[in-house]
Amino acid sequence: MISAQATRKNKMKLSEFIKVSHSSSTKASDITRQMILAGIGIIWFFKDKDTNTLQKFIILPLLTLGLALLLDLLQYFLRGIMFKSFYDKNISRHRGADPELAVPDKLSKPLYAIYYGKICLMLVSYILIVIFLFHNLHFK
Numbered sequence: 001m002i003s004a005q006a007t008r009k010n011k012m013k014l015s016e017f018i019k020v021s022h023s024s025s026t027k028a029s030d031i032t033r034q035m036i037l038a039g040i041g042i043i044w045f046f047k048d049k050d051t052n053t054l055q056k057f058i059i060l061p062l063l064t065l066g067l068a069l070l071l072d073l074l075q076y077f078l079r080g081i082m083f084k085s086f087y088d089k090n091i092s093r094h095r096g097a098d099p100e101l102a103v104p105d106k107l108s109k110p111l112y113a114i115y116y117g118k119i120c121l122m123l124v125s126y127i128l129i130v131i132f133l134f135h136n137l138h139f140k
Contacts, residue, residue: 025115032122033072039065039125046136055136061128068121075114082107 012020043062047054054062086107 028119029072029075029115032068032119035126036065036068036072036118036122039122039129042129046132055132057135058129058132061125061132064121064125064128068118068125071114071118071121075111075118078114079111082111 039061043054043058043065046058086104090101
């Protein structure tokens with residue numbers, strides 16, 4: 001965690017920047033996941049109670065929310081596989097030592113692409129939900 005003194009001066013050690021980045025992206029992922037599930041709940045609320053069906057327009061944000069949830073799983077699943085593979089490849093080279101190694105771009109770039117993708121899908125979904133609400137709710 002960043003010290004209060006470091007943030008007051010607006011100066012941090014370089015190593016703190018990556019810690020802030022990781023903690024912020026973890027928090028953003030948690031919030032995104034909660035918003036995806038909440039969006040699915042909102043859509044479920046507007047299903048036709050008699051026929052148990054959804055209006056055509058509301059299916060699109062349901063699909064984008066489902067894709068966002070799939071990307072959320074894919075991000076962490078791939079991260080686990082990729083980092084384990086990197087570990088396995090490097091453990092024999094260092095024979096008991098635990099050196100600091102830079103995370104290669106080939107590991108981080110695809111994960112960040114998935115991360116940004118799921119957030120964008122969630123935002124698009126909410127825009128579509130808001131459009132649906134404005135077209136279907138009649139305010140008195």
